[in-house]
Amino acid sequence: MHTIGEVAEKLGISAHTLRYYEKEQIIIPLRDASGDRRYNESHLKWLQFVIKLKETQMPIAVIKQYASLFQEGEHTAPERLKLLEDHKKSVEQQMNTLHAANEMLELKITAYRSFIGK
Numbered sequence: 001m002h003t004i005g006e007v008a009e010k011l012g013i014s015a016h017t018l019r020y021y022e023k024e025q026i027i028i029p030l031r032d033a034s035g036d037r038r039y040n041e042s043h044l045k046w047l048q049f050v051i052k053l054k055e056t057q058m059p060i061a062v063i064k065q066y067a068s069l070f071q072e073g074e075h076t077a078p079e080r081l082k083l084l085e086d087h088k089k090s091v092e093q094q095m096n097t098l099h100a101a102n103e104m105l106e107l108k109i110t111a112y113r114s115f116i117g118k
Contacts, residue, residue, distance in 0.1 A: 001030070001038040011047055018047075024060065026050060026067045056091045 008015045021027045022037070027046060029037040039047075053063050066083050069076035 001032075001040055002044070004029075004037045004039070007039045007044065007047065010044070011051060013047075013051065021047070021050065024064050025071075026060075026063055028071075053087070056087070057094065058087050058090075062087070 002010070004015045004018050008018055018027070018029075018037075022029060027043060027050070029039050029043060032038050050063060050067075053066075054060075062083060066080055069080050069083075
């Protein structure tokens with residue numbers, strides 16, 4: 001079991017973020033006898049997944065929806081699959097945009113290097 005501070009440090013996020021995720025019911029940590037939050041390995045894996053979703057620009061509202069569906073149980077698997085498929089399309093669009101921007105930058109860099117004789 002891990003404390004909120006340990007989890008924050010291990011995952012590179014703040015304790016504030018973890019409390020926010022709890023408030024939004026994205027994660028529901030366990031509580032010890034003193035009422036302190038405790039996180040197990042499945043919590044850590046879930047949080048790693050949530051962090052990846054955030055890194056790929058999934059809106060927090062959609063992450064909340066996914067978390068809610070997950071907590072409802074296996075019968076929501078088709079809805080969760082749809083959310084992930086839609087997000088994957090969004091990520092692919094982001095990648096295409098970034099690839100095109102990178103190509104444009106390469107052309108500009110090459111032109112400047114040619115211009116200044118590098």
